[in-house]
Amino acid sequence: MEQQALWAIGIFLVIYAIIISEKIHRTIVAMIGGLIMVVLGIVNQETAIHHIDFNTLGLLIGMMIIVSTTAETGVFKYIAVLAAKKAKGEPVRILVLLSLITAVGSAFLDNVTTVLLMVPVTFSITRQLRVNPVPFLVTQIIASNVGGTATLIGDPPNIMIGSAVKELTFMAFINNLAPVAVVVMAAYVPLFIWLFRKKIQTTDELKRGVMEMNEKNLISDPKLLRKCLTVLGLTLVGFFTHQLFHLESASVALAGAFVLLLLTGEHRMEQAFAKVEWMTIFFFVGLFVLVSGLIETGVIAELAKKAIDLTGGDLVATSLLILWLSAIASAFLDNIPFVATMIPMIQEMGSMGVDNLEPLWWSLALGACLGGNGSLIGASANLIVAGMAGKEGYPIRFVQFLKIGFPLMLLSIVLSSVYIYLRYLI
Amino acid sequence: MLNYGYDEAALRISESANENDVEFRIVLAADDPSIIAGLKRVRQEFDENRVYTDVLFYHYPDHEYKIIVRKDYYVDFVLELMKQRLLQSVEWTADR
Structure with a gap:
């Protein structure tokens, strides 16, 4: 192996280790790693920029602007309180309904944004009922990762895969991943009830308090809400039909975002831009450049060759290897850098003679998204909820989450294995 | 402790302690837009912090x-x- 490849591997492993240790913010580490690749000449600046996937970044930025502006209207609080009333103030039913709302929201808004919207409302409802919010938050974390699996925009790994493989359209993600996400969620709901029903009891008087709430006043700006829902609806239509117009998903999301800012006026623009999670965006930028070092020096091609040697190029073995490897890795590593590394590897397998890459892409998506439920550090949404809960005095412990999340994750991967095998491999 | 006074013709405020919280009940005498707007601003203030x-x-x-x-x-x-x-x-009362 060439000297430069060894340097690229060394830098990648050190940066990866620092990201996992969480001693320094992952964005700073990833950016420094990317810049080291450029400064040492492993990739030049032009090549590095070429490897930054602006479709992933544009999609994230566009959706963040649309969702943060929509959140200003209070509509998400309205939906949550309405759900609590429909559940007749019964904590177990509320837990199930909020987790289903989180799953659907995560599919169409992205899971990080969804949990950011759901956590404050959950605190509000559970405080009203005087029940521990942790079971609600844990089930929402798990539901966000399952819901996010269902669509191209639901979870960062899917955004990255959809962006890298042009044939995998928004509809292709729904057709191939939504069925298994629905099955997994249907399997989880009874388990949620069984796990938590005794821990979230309340009194009839407190339930009545929820039932008597007036949710209509939660909509703070009906005029803005109409604009937001129109644009959000059109953007979703755009996602469903983007391949007909030969548009990338980022073009659809950014068009939606800027049409909304045009309708709402300049005064909202600064606020909307301030709510974009620039740290996440730059984390992606750093990672893309970091991984470009491995691609340009041939390390990824070598890894792909080794994987094919291991499985003998057999599609069943390779798909299941990718599914389980992605799930276990994503449970304990950040799934974003993992997927950033796996994408070029699978592409390389294509050029090495593996004809049908489709099951491999779906295996990667299912493993990386559902694997995120394996531990508290498995996905960005998990860390965000845990951080918010800890700050408010309701810490979610690593082992506490592991005991629930890991077995549930294994169940989802067993279901996915059966699905992948039956649908693509026989 | 804090003592406060308000216009009893316009609103009624009661409070009760509950574990780590204090629960306030505020009932407005009428649909007074200025009081409703004031309450909205109070809510906004605490909604917008982190x-x-x-x-x-x-x-x-x-x-x-x-x-x-x-x-x-x-x-x-x-x-x-x-x-x-x-x-x-x-106002602060003497026992504080």
């Missing part, structure tokens, strides 16, 4: 509001009510 469980608002029919205030935010909440002119006076 603490999610400091002050939680629940709106009920007949101009009734239940507000759950974390004990460590009690003073901030009362002062915000004063700032928005929902209270007429706020």
Whole structure:
């Protein structure tokens, strides 16, 4: 192996280790790693920029602007309180309904944004009922990762895969991943009830308090809400039909975002831009450049060759290897850098003679998204909820989450294995 | 402790302690837009900070509001009510 490849591997492993240790913010580490690749000449600046996937970044930025502006209207609080009333103030039913709302929201808004919207409302409802919010938050974390699996925009790994493989359209993600996400969620709901029903009891008087709430006043700006829902609806239509117009998903999301800012006026623009999670965006930028070092020096091609040697190029073995490897890795590593590394590897397998890459892409998506439920550090949404809960005095412990999340994750991967095998491999 | 006074013809405020919270009930005498706007601004103030469980608002029919205030935010909440002119006076009593 060439000297430069060894340097690229060394830098990648050190940066990866620092990201996992969480001693320094992952964005700073990833950016420094990317810049080291450029400064040492492993990739030049032009090549590095070429490897930054602006479709992933544009999609994230566009959706963040649309969702943060929509959140200003209070509509998400309205939906949550309405759900609590429909559940007749019964904590177990509320837990199930909020987790289903989180799953659907995560599919169409992205899971990080969804949990950011759901956590404050959950605190509000559970405080009203005087029940521990942790079971609600844990089930929402798990539901966000399952819901996010269902669509191209639901979870960062899917955004990255959809962006890298042009044939995998928004509809292709729904057709191939939504069925298994629905099955997994249907399997989880009874388990949620069984796990938590005794821990979230309340009194009839407190339930009545929820039932008597007036949710209509939660909509703070009906005029803005109409604009937001129109644009959000059109953007979703755009996602469903983007391949007909030969548009990338980022073009659809950014068009939606800027049409909304045009309708709402300049005064909202600064606020909307301030709510974009620039740290996440730059984390992606750093990672893309970091991984470009491995691609340009041939390390990824070598890894792909080794994987094919291991499985003998057999599609069943390779798909299941990718599914389980992605799930276990994503449970304990950040799934974003993992997927950033796996994408070029699978592409390389294509050029090495593996004809049908489709099951491999779906295996990667299912493993990386559902694997995120394996531990508290498995996905960005998990860390965000845990951080918010800890700050408010309701810490979610690593082992506490592991005991629930890991077995549930294994169940989802067993279901996915059966699905992948039956649908693509026989 | 803090003592506060308000226009009893316009609203009624009651509070009760509950574990780590103080629960306020505010009932408006009528649909007074300036008081409603004031309450909205109080809510906005606590909604926009980065603490999610400091002050939680629940709106009920007949101009009734239940507000759950974390004990460590009690003073901030009362002062915000004063700032928005929902209270007429706020003072520290001698036992503090």
